[in-house]
Amino acid sequence: MDDYLVKATSTDGLFRAYAVNAKQNVATAQKDHHTSAVSSVVLGRVLIATTMLATSVNKNDEAITAKINGKGMTGEIVADSDANGHVKGFMHNPQVPVTNDAGQAMTIGEAVGTDGFVEVTRTSEGEDPYTSSVPLTSGEIGDDFTYYLAQSEQIPSAVGVSVTLDQKGGIETAGGYLIQVLPGAKDEAITKIVNRINALPAISEILKTDELPESILEHIFGKGNLHFLNKMPVEFYCNCSKVKFGRDLEGLPVPQLETMLKEDKGIDVTCNFCQSKYHYNEDELATIIAAAKSRSQKSE
Ligand SMILES: [Zn+2]
Structure with a gap:
């Protein structure tokens, strides 16, 4: 199935929600950059988060560049997305191994590191680029973008991103969600959604069932509690020449x-x-x- 992103609002008008299935996109990045298993997951998570961030905060002609460098083994990771689902990215070290120096499985947070920042630059035709950055919190990417949105954009949000590999090392599932709290949402409504997010099955499990990003949002808000606004194709696209x-x-x-x-x-x-x-x-x-x-x- 071709990748796409869905935008929705909750029927109570208190939340805006985005979800994406980015399997082909992350598979293209894996093929172009010959990424190892750990590096595929890291680059994929950054691509997914950047796509959703660009869609959620951008004006139409804006593009954003997200740079993450936590001084871990991945080195710097860079992703670029416009508001129309064109995303591209690369990382300094596409060959991060599956085990750390202690011989244990390398976690994503460890591979990325936390000694650094998420830096986001917005560029728009005819305007000076605008950059803001926040410290990395966990290096797991979803948490880091959540923190960026709260601190830098002043939007209380929840970002979840996931990439899983199949037994042959190919991309099995890749996707995520971004939930924004709209002005007027009271603590009680927010707590309810936070509890539902905490009880959410793994994104990979949801995507394995039907590959539909709508399903991720329905798990969070409940069926019938969302207005789906539109679907947007998402692709790994580079405009170099x-x-x-x-x-x-x-x-x-x-x-x-x-x-x-x-x-x-x-x-x-x-x-x-x-x-x-x-x-x-x-x-x-x-x-x-x-x-x-x-x-x-x-x-x-
Ligand atoms: Zn290119």
């Missing part, structure tokens, strides 16, 4: 570009997000250098 990277290269110092031309007779660039490779031959590099020169003259 040779032209775009060429423009980035024009921003490099001219002497550095000239060295590349003289010594390497060209340049190879790999996109961090999707691993696409682009080659610029001598002629193309000479054109880039000419553009870089005219650009640096203009800025003088």
Whole structure:
């Protein structure tokens, strides 16, 4: 089944809710980045949380970049999403092992670490990017995004994310939910939902049954207690191109570009997000250098 995200409000008008099935998306990330089991789960959780965050807080033309670095074995994890379900990401170490130094199973919190921050940058056409960050709380990703939303966006929320692997190491289930408390919700209503979240079966178990993100929300709110607003396709999508990277290269110092031309007779660039490779031959590099020169003259 193709991945999609659902948006809903509770019929009492007190909560907004999002849920996503992101199995194909996380499988694409796993294939592109050759991630180990632990790294697949970490990158997948960050992709899922970022997709839901972008959908829940963004204006239409905004994109967000989430960076997480807890100084654990994963190193930095970066995910990028627009409000329309296009998400991409990568991590510094795609090969985190299944066991830690003590020979025990590596937990996700341990792999990510907690000595660092969740940093979220919002970018919008024609506006300066805006970045805010909060300390990591558990490194388990769901808790960390929950804390980010409460602290930085001032939205009391609950975020749950899950990725499980099958016996062959492929992505078995991947999905999550994001619940936001709307103004006017009283403590009693909030406590009820928190209790239901605490009693929730594993997200993977729900998705194994029918793969429907709607089912996750129905488990939390009860059947018939939600208005489903819309469904949105979600995909791992990178908008990189040779032209775009060429423009980035024009921003490099001219002497550095000239060295590349003289010594390497060209340049190879790999996109961090999707691993696409682009080659610029001598002629193309000479054109880039000419553009870089005219650009640096203009800025003088
Ligand atoms: Zn790319």
